[in-house]
Structures are given as C-alpha cells and as structure tokens.
Amino acid sequence: MLNKSLLYLTLSICVMSSNANELKPFTSDGCSLFPDGTVEQQELWLTCCVAHDFDYWQGGSAIQRKESDERLKQCVKEVGEPIIANMMLAGVRVGGSPYLPTPFRWGYGWSYPRGYKVLSKSERQQVERAAIDVKLEQYFIPETKKQ
Numbered sequence: 001m002l003n004k005s006l007l008y009l010t011l012s013i014c015v016m017s018s019n020a021n022e023l024k025p026f027t028s029d030g031c032s033l034f035p036d037g038t039v040e041q042q043e044l045w046l047t048c049c050v051a052h053d054f055d056y057w058q059g060g061s062a063i064q065r066k067e068s069d070e071r072l073k074q075c076v077k078e079v080g081e082p083i084i085a086n087m088m089l090a091g092v093r094v095g096g097s098p099y100l101p102t103p104f105r106w107g108y109g110w111s112y113p114r115g116y117k118v119l120s121k122s123e124r125q126q127v128e129r130a131a132i133d134v135k136l137e138q139y140f141i142p143e144t145k146k147q
Contacts, residue, residue, distance in 0.1 A: 021110075023110060023127060026054065027057070031046065033104075034049075036049065045088075052068060052071070055068035056096060057109040058127045059117070065096070069089055070089070072092060076088055
C-alpha cells in the first residue's frame with residue numbers, strides 16, 4: 001500500500017513539474033482593478049496597462065519587474081496624468097507580487113508559484129513564439145469607434 005501511494009505521489013509531481021514550464025496564452029484585463037482611463041477618456045492609459053500586462057505575463061527577475069512598473073508610470077505620466085501614474089505605481093508594486101496567487105501577478109503566464117526568475121532560453125523562446133500570435137488590437141477600440 002505504501003509503495004502504491006509513493007508511486008502516485010511521484011507521478012503527480014512529475015505531471016505538475018512538466019506543466020510548470022508551459023506558458024499560457026497571453027491575456028490582459030486592462031488596468032487590473034483600476035480604471036482604464038478618466039470619465040471623459042475612458043481608455044486614456046489602457047495601452048500602457050496592456051503593455052505592462054505583457055511584461056507581467058512573461059515575468060522575469062525582480063529588476064525586470066521594477067523596470068516594467070517604471071515604464072507603466074512613465075507611460076501614464078506621458079498621457080498627462082502624473083498623479084494617477086504615481087498611484088498606479090504604488091498599486092502594482094504592492095498588488096503585482098509574484099508571491100500572491102492572483103491572475104495579474106508577476107509571471108502570471110506561468111504556473112503558480114514562480115517567483116522572480118530570469119527566463120531560461122527555452123522559456124524565452126516560448127514567449128517569442130507566443131508573442132507572434134498576440135493580437136494586441138483586440139484589447140483596444142479601433143480608431144473609427146473612439147469618436
């Protein structure tokens with residue numbers, strides 16, 4: 001009985017570890033738990049958030065996360081919202097931890113828990129292959145509909 005239990009445990013671990021290095025398709029929820037823009041311009045900084053989501057989906061090191069968060073802040077600041085940019089930076093620094101089991105955590109394209117980890121060559125190739133199939137325009141309203 002003990003040998004059978006050990007066999008099941010070993011097989012379960014092998015199955016889980018084989019799926020751990022498979023990248024899920026890219027998804028974006030816009031500005032996770034935050035408006036995508038102002039009342040007047042409802043998608044003012046949405047492109048900033050989708051680019052940030054792309055970084056978070058692939059994950060990487062703690063330094064790469066900090067750089068991504070700073071890019072988000074700069075992008076929102078450039079659309080004319082420096083106060084919002086600082087608020088968003090504070091939110092993503094706290095809420096985007098790879099150690100929280102959220103759908104918007106750092107490295108959410110990989111199985112949880114991943115933590116901070118530089119992508120291996122194989123993982124980088126998965127990101128590059130998946131990026132070819134990412135149709136970012138699906139996350140934005142076409143220009144003709146924005147009027």
